[in-house]
Amino acid sequence: MLWVDKYRPKTLDKVLIHEEIAQNLKKLVTEQDCPHLLFYGPSGSGKKTLIMALLRQIFGASADKVKVENKNWKVDAGTRTIDVELTTMSSTHHVELSPSDAGFQDRYVVQEIIKEMAKNRPIDTKGKKGFKVLVLNEVDKLSREAQHSLRRTMEKYSSSCRLILCCNSSSKVTEAIRSRCLNMRINAPTEGEIAKVLEFIGKKEGLQLPSGFSDRIAQQSNRSLRRAILSFETCRVQQYPFTINQAIPPMDWEEYVSEIASSIFKEQSPKRLFEVRGKLYELLINCIPPEIILKRLLSELLKKLDMELKHEISHWAAYYEHRLRLGQKAIFHLEAFVAKFMSIYKGFLIETFG
Amino acid sequence: MGKAKRNCAIVISSSDDEKDKDNNLLLKSGFSSSKSAPTRKNPKRAKRVSLPSSNSRQPFQYSSSSGFDEVKRICEEFDQGLTQFKVTPGSRSNKDLWVEKYTPSCLEELAVHKKKVEEVKIWFEERLKNPVDNSYSNVILISGQAGVGKSATIHAIARHLGVEVHEWNTPTPTIWQEHLHNSNSGISYMSKLDEFESFVEKIRKYGLISSSLTKVSPLSIILLIDDIPLVKGKVSYGRLQRCFHLLLQSVRLPTAILINEYGRSESAEHHSRYWEELQSSLQKAGACKVSFNPITANSIKKVLSKIRRVERIEVSDEQINLLANTSGGDIRHAITSLQYFSLKPRSMDSLSVRSAYREEKGAESSHLDDGVSLAFGKDATLSLFHALGKFLHNKRETGSLATSDEGAILLKEKFIRCPLKMDAPELVLSQAHGQATLIVDFLHENVLDFVREESIDDAWVIGTYLSDSDLLLASSASLSRNYEAENVLQSTAASIAVRGVLFGNNYPLSSRWHAIRRPVLWQVEQSLWRNKCQMQSERRDARMNTSLNNHTVIATEFKPALNWLGHKLPDYTANDADDDDKDDDEIEEW
Numbered sequence: 001m002l003w004v005d006k007y008r009p010k011t012l013d014k015v016l017i018h019e020e021i022a023q024n025l026k027k028l029v030t031e032q033d034c035p036h037l038l039f040y041g042p043s044g045s046g047k048k049t050l051i052m053a054l055l056r057q058i059f060g061a062s063a064d065k066v067k068v069e070n071k072n073w074k075v076d077a078g079t080r081t082i083d084v085e086l087t088t089m090s091s092t093h094h095v096e097l098s099p100s101d102a103g104f105q106d107r108y109v110v111q112e113i114i115k116e117m118a119k120n121r122p123i124d125t126k127g128k129k130g131f132k133v134l135v136l137n138e139v140d141k142l143s144r145e146a147q148h149s150l151r152r153t154m155e156k157y158s159s160s161c162r163l164i165l166c167c168n169s170s171s172k173v174t175e176a177i178r179s180r181c182l183n184m185r186i187n188a189p190t191e192g193e194i195a196k197v198l199e200f201i202g203k204k205e206g207l208q209l210p211s212g213f214s215d216r217i218a219q220q221s222n223r224s225l226r227r228a229i230l231s232f233e234t235c236r237v238q239q240y241p242f243t244i245n246q247a248i249p250p251m252d253w254e255e256y257v258s259e260i261a262s263s264i265f266k267e268q269s270p271k272r273l274f275e276v277r278g279k280l281y282e283l284l285i286n287c288i289p290p291e292i293i294l295k296r297l298l299s300e301l302l303k304k305l306d307m308e309l310k311h312e313i314s315h316w317a318a319y320y321e322h323r324l325r326l327g328q329k330a331i332f333h334l335e336a337f338v339a340k341f342m343s344i345y346k347g348f349l350i351e352t353f354g
Numbered sequence: 355m356g357k358a359k360r361n362c363a364i365v366i367s368s369s370d371d372e373k374d375k376d377n378n379l380l381l382k383s384g385f386s387s388s389k390s391a392p393t394r395k396n397p398k399r400a401k402r403v404s405l406p407s408s409n410s411r412q413p414f415q416y417s418s419s420s421g422f423d424e425v426k427r428i429c430e431e432f433d434q435g436l437t438q439f440k441v442t443p444g445s446r447s448n449k450d451l452w453v454e455k456y457t458p459s460c461l462e463e464l465a466v467h468k469k470k471v472e473e474v475k476i477w478f479e480e481r482l483k484n485p486v487d488n489s490y491s492n493v494i495l496i497s498g499q500a501g502v503g504k505s506a507t508i509h510a511i512a513r514h515l516g517v518e519v520h521e522w523n524t525p526t527p528t529i530w531q532e533h534l535h536n537s538n539s540g541i542s543y544m545s546k547l548d549e550f551e552s553f554v555e556k557i558r559k560y561g562l563i564s565s566s567l568t569k570v571s572p573l574s575i576i577l578l579i580d581d582i583p584l585v586k587g588k589v590s591y592g593r594l595q596r597c598f599h600l601l602l603q604s605v606r607l608p609t610a611i612l613i614n615e616y617g618r619s620e621s622a623e624h625h626s627r628y629w630e631e632l633q634s635s636l637q638k639a640g641a642c643k644v645s646f647n648p649i650t651a652n653s654i655k656k657v658l659s660k661i662r663r664v665e666r667i668e669v670s671d672e673q674i675n676l677l678a679n680t681s682g683g684d685i686r687h688a689i690t691s692l693q694y695f696s697l698k699p700r701s702m703d704s705l706s707v708r709s710a711y712r713e714e715k716g717a718e719s720s721h722l723d724d725g726v727s728l729a730f731g732k733d734a735t736l737s738l739f740h741a742l743g744k745f746l747h748n749k750r751e752t753g754s755l756a757t758s759d760e761g762a763i764l765l766k767e768k769f770i771r772c773p774l775k776m777d778a779p780e781l782v783l784s785q786a787h788g789q790a791t792l793i794v795d796f797l798h799e800n801v802l803d804f805v806r807e808e809s810i811d812d813a814w815v816i817g818t819y820l821s822d823s824d825l826l827l828a829s830s831a832s833l834s835r836n837y838e839a840e841n842v843l844q845s846t847a848a849s850i851a852v853r854g855v856l857f858g859n860n861y862p863l864s865s866r867w868h869a870i871r872r873p874v875l876w877q878v879e880q881s882l883w884r885n886k887c888q889m890q891s892e893r894r895d896a897r898m899n900t901s902l903n904n905h906t907v908i909a910t911e912f913k914p915a916l917n918w919l920g921h922k923l924p925d926y927t928a929n930d931a932d933d934d935d936k937d938d939d940e941i942e943e944w
Binding site for chain 2: 002043044087101224226227230231233234251252253254268269270271273274277278281284285286287288289292320323326327328329331332333335336339340342343346347
């Protein structure tokens with residue numbers, strides 16, 4: 001088992017970061033009044049961990065027994081029936097799924113599942129806690145229609161089920177949903193907190209950590225705890241005992257992006273642009289989302305860029321990122337950004353160096 | 355128009371009217387049957403017209419012009435016009451269609467290239483000389499677009515060699531009502547493919563002995579399969595192919611199979627691909643293949659001027675030229691156009707005017723209706739690749755930089771482009787039948803090859819326009835219900851992409867040969883989809899008792915880490931290499 005999973009705190013009492021939030025959640029649940037919840041924050045900040053711990057707090061150990069299955073839903077949409085297949089994780093008390101995987105059919109999924117859950121509502125022997133919890137991931141990727149239908153079903157079935165929504169950015173969740181939920185903002189852990197967690201893991205594993213080593217990993221982690229733990233484990237596999245200036249292996253796709261950036265700096269020509277296109281294709285094939293590629297590429301480019309140009313380049317990156325989200329084919333927009341950068345950079349070079 | 359001709363026409367029609375209603379009249383009544391009143395009046399009118407001076411009839415008719423008469427007069431005049439122009443002095447023979455009338459009867463008359471004819475002829479001669487020799491197959495494939503004289507060649511050669519042509523008689527198609535009737539009366543339906551199969555079976559087993567041609571010795575028969583049954587779907591296609599292979603293996607008679615090649619752009623679907631496959635598979639099996647090219651304008655011209663000579667019609671060389679050029683290598687079409695043309699003297703004038711207009715405009719012919727609104731001629735279609743080539747090569751007039759005197763809008767230097775050496779891009783697009791997404795993908799894939807090395811700015815301009823058109827296409831996809839709006843968006847997107855490419859590429863490379871690549875994007879999208887599915891299934895199998903992770907996290911954080919843990923170097927070129935060997939413990943956790 002990966003360390004990421006191995007050292008995931010199981011209960012709200014054991015969490016190492018966001019301790020205050022955890023305590024608040026515990027209080028909230030023990031008073032038996034659980035509202036709908038919306039967790040939002042950057043990836044790797046511990047949203048999922050908190051949710052899982054929360055479920056355990058509510059339902060006890062039985063919430064840990066989950067099974068993963070592929071469910072098929074036949075949704076009756078007026079004139080035709082739609083088949084939707086989704087992966088779900090469920091225990092007797094909760095169901096977790098990412099409805100945005102269903103693409104544009106997400107709205108049917110949301111409605112149908114909530115209805116189904118409402119139908120077979122669990123009845124406790126004591127007649128209390130008669131609700132199920134539905135955990136929806138990536139709510140920000142839901143379409144407008146789906147969010148709309150989510151809102152309505154939320155009200156309709158609020159007696160029989162609770163929703164826990166989870167997303168990266170609350171700005172893409174409609175106001176209506178946000179106001180119906182208790183919003184929990186989960187910040188990215190600070191580097192100090194990450195280092196603390198790493199040292200905790202190191203102690204548990206019985207490893208000798210040179211001073212400053214955990215800090216270095218934390219620095220490289222982009223304040224993502226998941227990433228920090230993963231790279232900590234890779235370091236362990238690569239070389240142990242640790243040395244003080246041991247290289248921390250970068251993510252391969254990030255390395256690839258910086259390679260692209262340096263090749264852009266070397267030459268600005270249509271031919272080079274074509275080569276860059278090929279490399280971008282390779283990244284895309286490996287399921288790296290285009291937005292992340294663009295973001296990473298921008299930061300790589302900005303590293304070596306003259307102060308004068310930074311503003312303009314960032315502007316164009318934002319411009320093409322917007323188009324990328326509106327459009328269908330990411331490569332068109334990524335490439336246009338690269339071309340724009342080349343064009344600006346070349347003009348700059350000619351101006352300064354003649 | 356010649357007076358002599360008109361007089362002559364009148365004489366014929368008036369004399370024929372009373373007597374036997376044969377030849378010419380048949381045709382006349384055929385044309386005017388829809389207007390019963392004037393036809394009934396025919397004899398009377400014909401006599402009236404037979405007055406020596408044709409002009410005198412007009413005042414005569416005006417005198418009795420009430421409202422009804424007015425209409426009648428118009429009808430009559432129209433009808434007269436038809437009779438007059440129809441009955442030309444040359445049409446003594448029974449054949450009204452020039453296409454049939456001037457079907458080449460000997461090899462010399464064929465407009466097909468001599469070498470091709472010779473090739474086919476030699477093939478037939480060889481087969482007919484020693485028919486028992488089974489060392490090579492007895493099938494020849496002749497392919498070519500419509501109207502290049504495939505069947506004519508076979509028939510002419512047969513006549514030349516003095517052999518009989520036996521054709522596969524295409525069964526008449528069954529209409530639905532007929533089918534209902536048949537099935538009620540117990541006759542089972544037989545598809546065209548079934549019939550073709552049984553025909554082939556019969557040929558294989560018995561040759562043609564069972565047919566009516568028993569008196570001719572089997573040596574001198576050519577089998578001609580002109581009309582291959584239309585198939586749809588893989589199963590029936592397979593049947594057809596099997597059928598042909600059987601035929602190929604066992605037929606004893608020299609057999610010609612004619613395959614109509616459609617322009618690739620016209621039916622880019624499976625249909626044409628089937629034919630291509632069929633052709634190549636037959637070729638592999640030993641059939642000899644001859645492909646006929648479209649007939650050159652010159653040979654069409656020759657044929658047309660011959661017809662002109664025989665028919666004694668007044669068509670100038672220039673007009674024949676035009677006819678030949680617009681026919682697109684389809685001689686049948688050219689002849690029919692000529693016949694149609696000789697009917698209407700008035701449009702001949704307009705033709706000459708138009709052609710003069712064309713000459714004049716010549717250089718700057720970017721009018722949308724140019725070459726399209728001609729009343730005859732094929733609407734030229736372009737293959738997708740041809741159109742793409744036009745856009746990518748971006749040929750422009752050289753020299754005079756937009757010195758137009760109107761010059762209402764003065765553009766900055768950097769926005770000025772030389773006029774295009776082609777029709778309006780939208781026109782080319784419509785001729786190429788291209789779908790917007792297809793065109794945009796192809797342009798995106800190939801355009802960078804055509805941009806000069808130093809002009810990265812141009813590449814950016816092109817990139818922006820392509821990204822614009824992608825936005826339009828994306829929004830058109832989301833508007834799934836409004837087809838009309840979708841249409842507009844699509845064509846706008848295509849137009850933006852094409853014009854963006856044309857405009858952006860300010861200094862195109864001097865034209866040299868470039869292969870146009872298939873968009874890699876399609877492949878990328880496919881493998882992306884595959885990888886996603888794989889990730890999905892991996893996630894399902896995951897024994898991590900954690901929560902579901904989304905794709906982003908898996909792709910950006912878990913996968914690279916697992917790569918390291920598995921002591922594997924990041925390998926981007928072989929994208930599934932890292933999933934294949936799961937010998938490591940960590941990876942098995944997945």
